[in-house]
Amino acid sequence: MKALYFESFGSSDVLQYGELPEPVIANKELLVQMEYIGLNYADIYRRKGNYHIEKHIPYINGYEGVGTVVEIGTAVAEYEVGDKVLFVDVPFANAELVAVPEEKAIRVPKTIDIQLIASIGLQGLTADFLAHDLGLNGKDENVFVHGISGGVGQILSQMLTADGVKVYGVTSTEEKQQLALNQGAEMVFVRNSGWESEYHSFFDTVYDGVGSTLLESTSLLKNRGKVVFFGMAGGNPPAIDFIQLLSQSKSILTGDLWDYLTSANQRKERSARLFKYFEEEKIVTSPPTIYALKEGKQAHEHLESGKSIGKILLQPS
C-alpha cells in the first residue's frame, strides 16, 4: 500500500510518500480502505517529535479518517465488509489501508455526507467535550474563543451558540472574521486591533487552543471564570502566576479528547450528540481543503502557515 511516512523528526521535509507493507488485522480489528484522512495540529507536533506518537518503523502519522471496511477479524461482531466507518484515535492513518480496532470504529450515519463526516470527526468531538464536559456554560453566559474560525473554533462557536451561549472570538483576518460572524458569533475581533482593553474581566469562559495567548485569556475572565486550555497552535503557553489566579477565583481547565473517548459506548454517544447538530443544520462549517496523500508535505505546510480555514483532508489516490 501507499503511505505518507517519515524516518526522523523535523520540518515538513522529512515527509516521504511510497510503498509500505499492508497492516495485518487482529481478531477484533477491521481493515479499512481510507477515503479521507484528517490532518490535525497534533500531526505537526508529532512530526516535530513534540507529542506522543506510536512506535513504527518508519513512523506513519495520523489518527483520524473515514473509509470502507474491506476485511473483518474473526471476532468482529458489529461490522461487516462494506460498512463505512469514522475513527479519530487510531494510529497509522496516513495510509491507504488502516487496521482499526472494532471498539474504536464509529459507524457513519447515512444522513450526513461522508466528506463532511471526515471534516468534523476529531475537531467536532473535541468541541463537544470542551463545551459539554469542561465549559458547561449556561444560557446567556459570555464566552470567548481564540482562533474562532479554525477547525475546532468553527464547530465550538456554533455548538455554543446553538446551546444558547453568547460567543465572542478573535481571528487573524477580516475574511475569517466575517465567516465567524456569519456562523452566529455575537462579536469577532481581528487580532492586534486593540480590542482587548474593553473586555478585561468580562467573560465567564475563555476557550484557548492557541497557547501563547494563555495570559491574555486569564485577564479576559471575570472573577470565578475559567479558561479551557486545549492546545498550542500559536506556541507554548507562558508561565502562569497561580497565586494571582487564586486571588480572583479564576481557574484553568485542560483536556485531551482521548481521555473522553474511553469506550465504544462513549464514542457512540458523543458522536451521536455531535452529528445531531449537523443533522439539524445548527452547525455549518466551511468546506475542507483536500490534498492528495502524496502531497502531504504541502498539506502540512498549509496547516502550519496559519492560512487554512477549516479542515484539511488527505485523500489516497
Ligand SMILES: NC(=O)c1ccc[n+]([C@@H]2O[C@H](COP(=O)([O-])OP(=O)(O)OC[C@H]3O[C@@H](n4cnc5c(N)ncnc54)[C@H](OP(=O)(O)O)[C@@H]3O)[C@@H](O)[C@H]2O)c1
Ligand atoms: N485537546 C484536544 O484534545 C485537542 C483536540 C484537537 C485539537 N486540539 C488543539 O486545538 C487547537 C486548534 O486545532 P484546529 O484543528 O482547530 O486547528 P486549525 O484549524 O489550524 O485552527 C487553529 C487556529 O489557531 C489560530 N492560531 C494559529 N496560530 C496563532 C497565533 N500565533 N496566535 C493566535 N492564533 C493563532 C488560527 O486562527 P487565526 O487564523 O484566526 O489566527 C487558527 O484558526 C490546536 O492547538 C490543536 O492542537 C486539541
